[in-house]
Amino acid sequence: MRFTRLFGRTLRTDPAEAETPSHRLLLKAGMIYPFASGVYAYTPLAVRSLHKIEAIIREEMSAAGAQEVKLPALQPLDLWQQTGRAEAFGPILFRLRDRRERDMVLAPTHEEVITLLVRAFVRSYRDLPISLYQIQTKFRDEPRPRGGLIRVREFEMKDAYSFDADEEGLEASYQAMVRAYRNIFDRCGVPAVMVEADSGAIGGKDSHEFILPTPVGEDTILLCRACGYAANAERARSRKPPVPKPDPLPLEEVHTPGIKTIEDLAGYLGIPRHQTLKAVFYNADGRIVFVAIRGDLQVNEVKLKRVLKATDLRLATDAEVAQAGLVAGSASPIGVKGIPVVADDSILMGGNFVVGANRPHYHLRNANYTRDFHADTIADIALAEGGHGCPRCGTPLHAERGIEVGHVFKLGTFFSERLGAFYLDREGQQKPIIMGCYGIGLGRLLSAVIEKNHNEAGIIFPSSVAPFQVCLVGLNLDDPQVAQQADALYRALLQAGMETLYDDRLETAGVKFNDADLLGIPVRVVVSPRTLRQGCAEVKGRKALQGEMVPLAEVAEKVRLLLQSL
């Protein structure tokens, strides 16, 4: 491709709206163009990279035994009502109405239709197992798109689904996908780590995310360097910081004027935070719940939601708290009546806690569980944090931010039961098909590639996903001699099967070098009067500081070797 014919344009100034590196570089390179919040057009450079990613995914899916299908993005709403997911997705779900007034959705994911498709064709255990995948546009009306392609409202996703007759089959399908995912991220230059993930409202079994660690990521993960335990913070267990368990002292009231937060309380009384109990109030599907947790810990709402078996969980409003007869800031589990109390198991560690007195400006010292108060449920509802002990080996965990680039999930029979996808087993018994689902966001993966592979000058694409392998830069092309040699070299590179971007613009060297660096093409070849005096071209890897002079006839071979070594 000649640069003068390439559709698109690089920017000289950094786009003001972008903060994360991948967002900034995608815009600056002219690879994407915004049309609305979280809605982008992709120019040929981006499309070429996305096609590379797709090709890798298709190869690995195929190797894992999955077959490609294409499912509708436009779907009837009633499918989503049958599984209850219209409700579960809520405002995320894009809805519309057709000319016959039929309610439709733009699909955010495709479990419903794939299940129905499989139901239509699968009758017997002999038809199983089967794995299907597609690369399809998804629509999600996200509350807050961000980071360029990291979180958008319209995006390409590879979604795969496995269908098995039994749990062992599901496990095998799952492991095959996990292997495929490792290969895909490896080949794309994205060192993603696989972490345990929350399985969400569907309540399936195993679920893992593939996370690229980077400070711009939206997720927090906890990792153990000693034993390899790794989990999303939503899911992670931890050994909570141990505290002494003192002999119980008598309960006593203490005046705490204006003290409301744990921080202030601990400071005012000169005690560590772990000697206080925090009270937090939630509204779980409309009922108020009192949650107690040791003062040095935070509530993990995902765990709490699971414990409560709630579908909708949020912090209670001040009005709801007051109406329940609780005093925010001085609330106490002591003497709570008519409100369910859920306590984190951390209240069993330690004692003589300071708790609210249920009247303003007073707290109680030396509260001890069972002697002084009661909890209806005791469970692990704490957020694991960096520094806590690894749940397996006790080594301190460390926390990191990251981008979720892939997710694998054992769905079980949630969809097959609701949508009637059954098969007949050997004994002629009707059974629900056991499902798994596996997703990779393509644009997000492209962003992750760039987050992990860039420097001040621009993108540094791994050759596997680079839009072009070689950038041939001709300098002083208004000199017919140079133009002739550069054109010849361009033909030679194409002849040798190299994807070549030929910068044939009449621009100065600086402009061309900067664009070559910005676009991140792995190998740069320069032809100029200077190199031609030696009968050479300069060949340089994107990351190299210095190029190498190579005789014109050997350039294609040299480029090939260089690409192999990257």
Next chain:
RNA sequence: CGGGGCGUAGCGCAGUGGCGAGCGCGCCAGGUUUGGGACCUGGAGGUCGCCGGUUCAAACCCGGCCGCCCCGACCA
């Protein structure tokens, strides 16, 4: 949905009531340059986000709305 920032040329920005709305970059034409974002000359390019109000006069003041970015909430 809460908090913050911002909407003026393709991009980055200036312009706090008064000539015909500016600067840099980019773009077009001509010339000079030529190995890390060159220079000269001449040009093209604008519903100042939208609607309403105040005023002799509004990019600028007032009200409402819309949009974009960032933080948080949210994210089967």
